[in-house]
Amino acid sequence: MSSIPTELRYAKSHEWTKDNGDGTxxxxxxxxxxxxxxxxxxxxxxxxxxxxxxxxxFGVVESVKAASDLYSPVTGEVLEVNEALEDAPESINESPYENAWIMKLRLDNPEDLDVLLSADGYKAFLETEN
Known part of the structure; x- marks a missing residue:
């Protein structure tokens, strides 16, 4: 089973969201x-x-075998993108939760986080997908 950090929130489209505690x-x-x-x-x-x-x-991740669209799990303005991914996209495979974040957003509505899945909810969702 994949690693599912408990401090993050998850979308069914497989994006994770970390609340930075400052509205971002x-x-x-x-x-x-x-x-x-x-x-x-x-x-x-x-x-x-x-x-x-x-x-x-909001973007696409391409691999040697597939391409996958990325969907914003919340509403807000893009403040920053991880430009290191342009030169080293493989870091997503190596460190999906630390070094390979994709973007930072300023939230329009902090309640958006409340409807995302907890780690346990995401794990249960993954079990229904298989």
Missing amino acids: VTIGITEHAQEALGDVVFVELPDVGTHLSKGDE
Whole structure:
């Protein structure tokens, strides 16, 4: 079973969200998602300043065997993107929860976090997918 950090919140589309405690969140893809994709070779990042609504497509992760759209789990403005992924997309395979975050957003509505899955909820969701 993939690692599922308890301090994060999860979307059924396999993005994780970390509450930074200051009205911002950090977002990436889960270990489960990167394992399913295989060796990541390209990441399309959103533009800083873009306003995303919950569920909006904001980028793509491509691997040697598939491409997967990324969806914003919350509503807000893109403050920062992890530009290191442009030169080292494989870091998503190596460190999906630490070094390979994808973007940081300023939340429009902190209650968006309340509807995301807890680690236990995400684990239970994964069990229903298999």
